[in-house]
Amino acid sequence: MCDTCGCHSPSSTTIEINQSLLAANNQAAHANQHRIEAMGAVALNLISSPGSGKTTLLEKTIEALGDKLRIGVIEGDIETERDAERIRAKGVPVVQLTTGGACHLDAPLVARGLDAIERELKGEKLDLLVIENVGNLVCPATFALGEHQRVVLVSVPEGPDKPAKYPSAFHSSKLFVITKIDLLPYFDFPVNEATADALALNPDLRVMALSSVSGQGMEEWFDFLLEFTG
Ligand SMILES: Nc1nc2c(ncn2[C@@H]2O[C@H](COP(=O)(O)OP(=O)(O)OP(=O)(O)O)[C@@H](O)[C@H]2O)c(=O)[nH]1
Ligand SMILES: [Mg+2]
Incomplete structure (x- = not known):
């Protein structure tokens, strides 16, 4: 079982411990948001299964918008510096956080990432x-x-079927990005079904579909980022 998020059959004691961990996490998240704003930035948290194309999308984003936006990246992985090395090669401030086994980042760990980003930003x-x-x-x-x-x-x-089967990330997100649409000819992925399931969970969700490889749909993502950063 995950040591912090209690992802299976919790007892009432487990629920109490998890609630106090989450309250502490929320407090740390609040403090992180103030620090991010003090850097002049707004922040996105990218959530997906392994290999959905998050780092590739970031690489392409830095290539396309690097002269318009000052972008910094915090990479979260269980092990290795590999994603941070890919982003560092694009010439932007980046820090790799490794959880050593935990299946998610938490706010106190991200606070340590912010320390490192601030040092790099000088x-x-x-x-x-x-x-x-x-x-x-x-x-x-x-x-x-x-x-x-x-x-x-x-x-x-x-x-x-991922929105229907794994609803929590869809409830708490503002944007749903369908990636790798260059592969639509080879996989049975009805975009309208995935979209309808996601909107049934969260009617306010914005949905976009793109490919980092073919470039299709990327303009909408870039426009979103330019609007988001104001
Ligand atoms: N065909 C295709 N492949 C892609 C696309 N985006 C990424 N990939 C490939 O998908 C694989 C995983 O991409 P990553 O960007 O590393 O995925 P990730 O979500 O960062 O992976 P984790 O950090 O391990 O969770 C790589 O082999 C990429 O080249 C895309 O738009 N189309
Ligand atoms: Mg990655």
């Missing part, structure tokens, strides 16, 4: 901070990190 400002959560469609939804918006992503090869 007083310079950011427009956008993107937090790429650990690849997992369940546990990250429970933990606020200080983000201003959550984005949930599902890739075409994962199948259209």
Whole structure:
């Protein structure tokens, strides 16, 4: 069982401990949000299964918007610096957080990431901070990190049933991004079904579909980011 989010059959004692952990997490998330705003930035928290294309989307975003927006990235993974190395190669401030086994980031860990980003910035400002959560469609939804918006992503090869089967991230996100649409000819992924299921869970959800490989749909994502950062 995950040591903090209690993702199976909790006892009443477990529920009490989890509630106090979540209250402490929310307090830390609030403090993180103030620090992010002090950097001049707004923050996104990207949530998806492993391999949905989060880091690739960030690479393409930095390539396209790097001269318009000052972007910083916090990478969350269980192990390795690999995603941070990919983002560092694009020349923006980045820090890798490794959870050592936990299936999600939490706000106190992100606070340590903010320490590192602030050291790297040396007083310079950011427009956008993107937090790429650990690849997992369940546990990250429970933990606020200080983000201003959550984005949930599902890739075409994962199948259209993910919103219905893993609803929590869809309840708490403002934007649902269907990724890898260049693969639609090869997979049975009715975009309208996935969209309808997601909207049934959260009617306010904005939905977009894109491919980091073909570039299809990317303009809408870039426009969203420019609007989001104001
Ligand atoms: N066909 C296709 N492949 C993609 C696309 N975006 C990413 N990929 C591939 O999908 C794989 C996973 O991409 P990543 O960007 O590393 O995925 P991620 O969500 O960051 O993965 P984790 O950090 O491990 O959760 C890589 O082999 C990418 O090249 C896309 O739009 N189309
Ligand atoms: Mg990644």
